[in-house]
Amino acid sequence: MNVISIYLDTETKPGYGGDWEIEELGCYDPSRTEESLKSWKIRTLANDTVTPTFPEVFKKAVSWIERYKNEEDTILLVCHNRFDINVIKNTCSRFTLSFPSHWKTFDTVPLFRRVIPTRMHKLQYLRLIAGVKAWVQHRADEDAKGLHSVLAKVCDTQTIFKSCQNESTSLDIVSKRILSQRKVIPIFYDFTLSRYMKKEKFEDYPETNSYPKILKIDGYCPYRSDNQRFSTFINPGDDVEIDPEYSQGIQKEDLEGQPTFRKAISRFRKWSQGCLEGHVIGKVAHVAYNNFKLHNKILDLECETHFGCKYDDVILNNEDLIHKNVVHFDLSYFKSCLVHGFPRKSIWEKGKDKVFDDVLEYFKIPTDGDCLDKTHQLYEAMIGSADRHAVGNALLQKPNIKAVAEVVKPHFVPRPTVPYPIFADTETTGLPPKRGEKGDWPRIVQVAGFAPLKKKENQWFKSSVNPGILIPAEATDIHGITDADVKDAHNWSKIGSDYYDWALDGVKAWMKPVFIFHNANFDWYVIARENKRMSVTTRSDMKFFCTYQLSRVLRGGTYGHKLENLAEAFGIDHQEAHDAKGDVATTFEVFKKLIEPLSPDEAYNAIHLRENPRSSKEVAHKIQEALEGDGTQIVSITSGKRVVSKRPRDEGCSTDPAQKKKARTKKSQEPSKRAASEVKLRRSARLKKKRTV
The missing domain is CATH 1.20.5 (Single alpha-helices involved in coiled-coils or other helix-helix interfaces)
Known part of the structure; x- marks a missing residue:
């Protein structure tokens, strides 16, 4: 069954008795190759004997409309405003003519109201939006043909009209089908502001006019066939202070003679509209990274100052017409839906966002080059293999970030995580209470750490800690730290925060910190107790590893696994015993000796890949099996190759069956x-x- 769509229009004038008289009836059938446009003049004056009357014209119109109709075909009269159909039906009733009951009608005005959010829906205004060439106005046939041209720009007319022949199909369903076909064109943009703003209240800006001013607007649309780049400077006025470090080197002298904000933003909006390339119901997605709310707020404040309205309500082309076809998308919030571990706020250093560079590095995008090119590459890397049309529809939802994340997540492949080792040790006020006994846990008096993957000048951390209580003499006899040594030191609330800031500095989102202790069952839980007592917050995905347990599995036996015993066995200088930094250095050297000939990176990766994040024995057994050469593979995170290392048992290793039996008997x-x-x-x-x- 085919649908024959006939576009219809009338020219009318007021008649006697309040009725409207039809002066001209015009029809257009786009499916015809010959005589597709037809117009009939109708007699409205009594003394006019030449022009045919309405009954004569209506019979000709019915004959012309149904000329190529088959029995199974449906006639659909399409008009812009139901007024035309109502006038024809009323006129038919006046002349006792029957309007064909099998004809169906379709009014485009309610459809345009649903799919094109403009202030006016007159056909001539819609022509401007659709970019259709002007036609001769107030001619019924030309207006009918023009209606078809505008509607064809909005949607696939045949598909829509076929769905309209089902009476159960509402206009809302038809409009949703049209909107599901619209395009969303991403535009990557960036603003250069006069200065950096931190912790300032937007509510004070309209009164003080002290918000940062926009000095430059840059835009990039790689999906456009031509004129992909846009750039313009803005002269904010002589009273604006400019910070050269944050303004990317722009000086006041560079802005002399440049356009004002009103002219610059009008050019930017016109260029943005051109990216749609005639797609009437399309949307422009302004994509940026970081400080998105800040930029939008400043943009709205500037528009309120110069236009009296917000940016989305700026009048286009000086017409009394508003086309709200702009959506906003922030990549910094979107990346948090895909990848965890990045700092929530930007970290600015000399006008450069360090977090943005970390995100680029996560997606393996070069950090050098144009900012808009990097933003475009980041957007494509985040979207990945997801359906672009589905992403476009998700961009139009509110909130669009979560909607897009739901579309992208099934196709997103995160970067494999790698370990970030940190060797650590503590000195405390004593030992913890034995199992089943009541008592307070010891407090930290000294903490130290060593991160081998950091830069050389930042690899070490050491600090004394004021425990808030007197240090027992028994503890002082062991580590030599007295109350006078920690009198002027900060408590764990300050030292603990500094310790974790140092430890996590340089840890990327694809890296997981692993703290390596000798006897982690003591140090790790002492630190955890102190964190809870002093309300020190840190990452919840951190792991720990124990070299004491590693030694027990690899060397065997129950005794002789203390740090000083292992240092002596491996010939390691351990003069600063029971000093946190000295113990950390010895732990690092002992760890390398225990895993020989494996590299530390291979051992770190074995720690990272364990199933139980709290198990040290599990990793120790894996390393032991690899050293014995039974085929277990350890992945190297430096070379990316799979390595199988083999090492025979040491002759002096305490794994002799007789010694094991003696220990079990004892x-x-x-x-x-x-x-x-x-x-x-x-x-x-x-x-x-x-x-x-």
Whole structure:
């Protein structure tokens, strides 16, 4: 079944008795190759004997409309404003003519109101938006043909009209189908501001007029066939202070003779509209990275100053017409939906955003080059293989960031994570209470750390900590730290924050920090207790590893795994024993000796790939199996190659079956806690019995 769409228009004038009289009836059939445009003049004056009357014209019009109609075809009269159809039906009733009941009608005005958000929906205004050439006005046939030209710019007319022949299909469904076909063109833009703004209130700006001014607007649309670049300077006035570091070197002398904000933003809007390339219901997505709300607020304030309205309501082409076809998309918020681990706020250093460079590095995009090119590459890398049409429809939703994330996430492949090792040690006020006993945990008096992947000048961290209590003499005898040494030191609230700031500095989003201790079951949990006590917040995805457990698995035996014993066994200088920095340095050297001939990077990756993030024995067994050469593969994070390393057991290693049996026998001879408690209960029962006797 075919739908024959006939575009219809009338020219009318007021008649007697309040009725409208039709002066001209025009029709246009785009499916015809010959005589597709037809117009009939109609007699409206009594003394006119030449012009045919309405009944004569209507019969000719019906014959012309149904000339090529088959029995299965449907006639659809398309008009702009239902007034034309109502006038024809009223006139037919006056002349006792029957309007064909099998004809269906379609009014384009409600459709345009749903798909084109303009202030006016007259056909001539819609012609301006659609970019259709002007035609002779107030001619019924020309207006009918012009209506078809405008509607064809908006949608696929045949598809829409076929859906309209079903009476259950509402206009809302038809408009949604049209809107689902519209294009969304991303435009990457950037503003250069006069100065950096931090923690200032926008509410004060309209009164003080002290907000940063826009000095330059840059735009880039790679999806445009020509004129892809846009750039213009803006002269903000003589009273504006410019910070050369933040303004990318722009001076006041460079802005002399440049256009004002009103002219510059009008040029930018005109260039943005050109990116649609005649797509009437299309949308422009302004894509930027970082400080998105700041830039939009400043843009709205500037537009309110110069135009009296916000940026989205700026009048286009000096016409009394508003076409709200701009959406905004912030890549800095969008990347947080895909990748976690980046700082929430920008970190500015000499006019450059360090976080933006980290994001580029995550997606393997060069940090050098034009800012708009980098933003475009970042957008394409984030979208990946997702359907661009689905992404475009998601951009039009509110909030569009979450909507786009739902479309992109199934296709997004995150970058593989790698470990970031940090060797650490603490000195405390004592030992923790034994299991089952009540008591306070010890407090930290000294902390140190070593990060081998940091730059050489920033690899070490060491600081004394004021525990807030007196240091017991037994603890001082071990590490030599007295109350006088920590009297002027800060407490863990300050030192702990500085410690984590140092440790996480340089840790990228695809890196996971791993703290390596010797006896992590003590140091890690002491630090965790102090963090909770002093409300020190840090990342929740950090892992730890214990070289003590590694030594027990690789070297075997129960004893001889203390740090000083391992240092002596491996010939490592350990003069600064029980000093946090000295112990950290020894732990690092012992770790390298334990995993030989594997490289530290291979061992770090084995730590990172373990299933249980709290298990040190699991990794130790993997390293042991790889060293024994049973085929276990350790992935190198430096070369990217898979390496299988083999090493025979050391002759002096305490894994002899006789020694293991001796250790198990000695352990079995020790009375257990349960046996001791039973002895105690029996003893107390005997004493109680004697007293009763």
